[in-house]
Amino acid sequence: MSAITDIAAVRAWLGEARRIAVLTGAGMSAESGVPTFRDAQTGLWAKFRPEELATEAAFRANPTRVWDWYASRRDLMKAVHPNAGHLALAQFQQRYPGRLTLITQNVDGLHQAAGSVDTLALHGNIGDDIWLDPCQGAPGRAGVCEVTRAQPGRPPACADCGNLLRPGVVWFGEMLPAVALAAAEDAAQTCDLMLVVGTSGAVWPAAGLAHTARHNGARVVVVNPEPSELDGVAHALLRATAASALPALLADEITDTR
């Protein structure tokens, strides 16, 4: 079990690490005001049934309901800002270029807003629209559905073929974006240290990245105020929030002992 619990020890590991991977989940953005999914009181999946909102079948059955739910989440995202944890990660990347790969399950765009580079968004981005199906074209001409020509509606539809726009997030049962997942797996295999921040570890394949890192010899550090399914993988557990632990870990110059 994970014995190390103090920031100074983990900072020494950061100094030794040539390659650092960071895997973040909803807890990363909790202090920005974005609800998590599995918190018993405030989590989205405590209030809503994921199978009615976060699957392709749910969207096809009731596109307006699903579109409106994501629209309300998009409105919330417009009003939130990166917290001190997001900023600490982005500033570390700027101070040590190429050393830290950021992998997130979050769709809120807050890492990108904080200035993080090359964020691997495994579950997509809630601000993006994508087409539900391949374009069928208009009668007599092959077409490509164009977002700029979408007919306003909930959801908007292709003017030619009726195809629907949907949010650009990964729903249950869907494949993760292949390029981002491959890059994340590579980072997990080659890192010397992985920080796992604010995730329950309940959703795969994202959670598997921590196992991959450990299996390949990396030190694994879990940052989470509550127990998670990845605690058993960790060499160190920091029972703290993202916005308090990450600045303490990353803000000052680390002693580089690579």
Ligand code: OAD
């Ligand atoms: P969860 O809601 O499952 O877990 C959030 C975790 O954050 C919990 O372990 C909390 O203890 C922790 N937490 C809460 N506040 C925190 C804070 N201030 N600092 C650090 N940690 C904190 O969210 P995820 O693990 O991200 O999928 O869930 C994974 C996926 O399940 C999501 O990406 C989403 C969801 O269905 C898709 O949207 C495809």
